[in-house]
Amino acid sequence: MAGLQRVVRSTVIDAPIERVWAVLRDFNSHDQWHEVVGQSRIEGSERSDQVGCVRSFTLRDGNRIREQLLTLSDTEHKSTYCIVEATLPLQRYVATVTLKPVTDGNRTFWHWESTFATPPGMERELRDTVAQGVYEAGFENLRRHLRLGSDQRAPGAVAMPTAMPMPTRRIGVERYGGPEELRPQDGEAAAPREGEVRIRQRAVGVNFLDVYLRRGWVPQMLPVSAASPGVPGMEAAGAVVDVGAQVSGFLPGDRVAYLGPVPGAYCSVRCVPAEWVVRLPAAIEDDVAAALLLKGITADYLLHDLGRVQRGTRLLVHAAAGGVGLLVCAWARRLGAVVIGTVSSDEKARVARDYGCEHVIVTRDYRFADAVQRTCGGADVVIDGLGDAGREENLAALARRGHWISLGQASGPLTPLAPDALVAKSLSFSRPVVFDYVSTQAQLAERAQRVWNALADGAIRPPPIERFSLESAAQAHARLESRGSTGALVLLP
Ligand SMILES: NC(=O)c1ccc[n+]([C@@H]2O[C@H](COP(=O)([O-])OP(=O)(O)OC[C@H]3O[C@@H](n4cnc5c(N)ncnc54)[C@H](OP(=O)(O)O)[C@@H]3O)[C@@H](O)[C@H]2O)c1
Structure with missing residues (x-):
């Protein structure tokens, strides 16, 4: 039997190390940038940057692979992983990804290497597959992912940070009352501050809580006045426009969804704290994310934590x-x-x-x-x-x-x-209130992952979705209050 095969490839990427690392440290991001990867998910309820987590994915050619994250160091910008099961004959495959800043600081050296065994006679073929089909192609795909960003992955988002206020269309409430108090208005979404992410929203989830806020049942949560209308809405999905200082893990163009305890989601562009935000798996459409995130996480904590349903x-x-x-x-x-x-x-x-x-x-x-x-x-x-x-x-x-x-x-x-x-x-x-079950980014990431996994394994399926334009928020509320709706209601900015 031949000894271990070794494949080593490296390249320089034209982006700062934190941008490259933001993508690579997420063990489940590869289906968003590597063309050979079909669908990928993290097994169980672990986060995609948690050592020990297993990603299960298909390749475009139909092969299936399960890989486990063995080490992850944010200080060294290094991760190691291994194949635990594959329909490809790659045996004892262990790979390491290491990033180093290039001296001018705006570029990144990326080193990718692995060792593995193969059945006799397949050494060269599999070395070529890994070197070219996985590593070389991966370098090119990630380059394109970073360069083309929003144009490729999320139509409509701007590719580069603008750091300028952007116009936003929003639904304001000047005084508490019926659905007719939800009025479309023009506004501005300021540039993201430290720790914030600015999002161009594509679908906004409607929750019954929005009705309580509009009626004035929780005034401390949604203060309103003619001078400063309150904007309801606790969750949305869309694409990252730009990020403020101290934000790692999100890039312009990334598809994301969020929920958080401060209303304001009924709008087209919004800044929110990065800890409210999760990256969306490629398989989940924006409207499905907006219909599912808050409600799915609610179902999760109700059944598994609070209700201990079995x-x-x-x-x-x-x-x-x-x-x-x-x-x-x-x-x-x-x-x-x-x-x-x-x-x-x-x-x-x-x-x-x-x-x-x-x-x-x-x-x-x-x-x-x-x-x-x-x-x-x-x-x-x-x-x-x-x-x-x-x-x-x-x-x-x-x-x-x-x-x-x-x-x-x-x-x-x-x-x-x-x-x-x-x-x-x-x-x-x-x-209970859902926000107390996702009060840290780690909790949110874990619960969101449980919802996506439940969707992938068929434990849940998306509810029927009734779609309204953002401008028609009043109609959506009237519908929800009429007891006529089934499933979830979503606003499309
Ligand atoms: N605490 C939390 O963490 C949390 C999180 C999410 C949601 N929630 C709560 O969970 C409930 C469901 O929320 P949802 O957003 O999914 O709404 P939803 O269930 O889609 O809509 C509300 C439903 O409540 C029923 N209902 C009964 N009496 C009603 C009335 N007088 N007016 C209007 N509806 C009435 C209706 O169903 P029938 O006509 O079939 O009776 C209606 O379709 C709400 O109470 C919401 O506040 C709580």
Whole structure:
């Protein structure tokens, strides 16, 4: 048997080291810049810069490879990885990527080397494949990725940082009230400050929280006045225009999505803190990202963290055909839960069933407790975005030691609940908010990855999406409040 093969290639890239490293340190970025790579995803719930994570990808020629990140050093700009499984006969493949700044500081020396074994007689062929098909081609592809940036990857974004204010179209609220208070206006998105990313938004997620803000139910979160209109919206997807000082990991043209606790997403261009932002996998369209990010992460923390839903858990989900509801139903079903949902129409019942809701209760007047008790003897967990109108019925629908998770108030704010209301069945009550589950960039990256993985492995699928132009935000709100929508609503700037 021949000894280990060694392939060494290096080049100089016409970009500063931090720009090149921002791409290469992300172990799952290669499907965005390397042409031989088809689709790639990180297995499990690990981040794509976490040592030990495994990327699973297909090559354009149909081969499949799983590689594990072995080391990653941001100070040395160096990473090592190995193949753990492949349909190619590359054995014991270990590769190292090292970057060094070229003395003028604006260019980067990139060294890529590997050792591996091959079946006898295939040494030369596989050395050539790795050297030319992977490394040399990779150098060229990354060069093009950095040079052409936005033009290639995200039409409409500007290629170079402008550091100038940019015009933005936004939806402002000058006084609290109905959907008609959502008025399109012109504004400016200032250049990104330190730690910020400026994004040209392509799809904005509509959440029921935006309705509460517009109505003035959470005034501290959305102060409004004629002089300074409040802009609702907690999440969007789009392309990076430019980044402020101290931001690493994002380049102009990168496709990204974000969510964050300060409203302002109903607009076409926006600056947000980099820690709210995640890079989008190539397979996820902007409108799907805007429909999924906040709602998918909500479904994730509700089921896995707060509700601890598992096989056999009797789960009651209100608004089961809504944006959050459909994701919860599908994911809970995958976990093996007994899923019971409430909806207000037969058409919604059909959609909820299609997404995995096993027992659907059709009710428009919030009467469901008897049906829940009859179906399964009471719910272990209730996921409740209804609020006040379902208050007493929720208490009656819960099983002994049940957990009522009150995450929203579509029917109106919950009147205060005395602790003694819980004592009869040893119930517990939670009032969570998604932003507390993604309060660091690492948490956000991890949860977003779980949502993309759940999508890739079929645990969830995107909800039906109702699309509105940004200018028609008022219509979107009216639709959401009418109880007529199924799935998620998205605004397109
Ligand atoms: N705390 C968190 O972390 C968090 C995160 C995301 C969402 N949420 C909450 O989760 C819930 C669902 O959010 P979503 O954005 O996905 O909205 P959604 O479920 O798509 O829409 C709300 C649904 O609530 C139901 N509903 C019942 N009574 C209503 C009323 N009087 N007016 C309007 N709708 C009523 C309707 O379904 P039926 O007609 O079928 O009853 C309606 O389709 C909301 O309460 C939201 O605030 C909370």
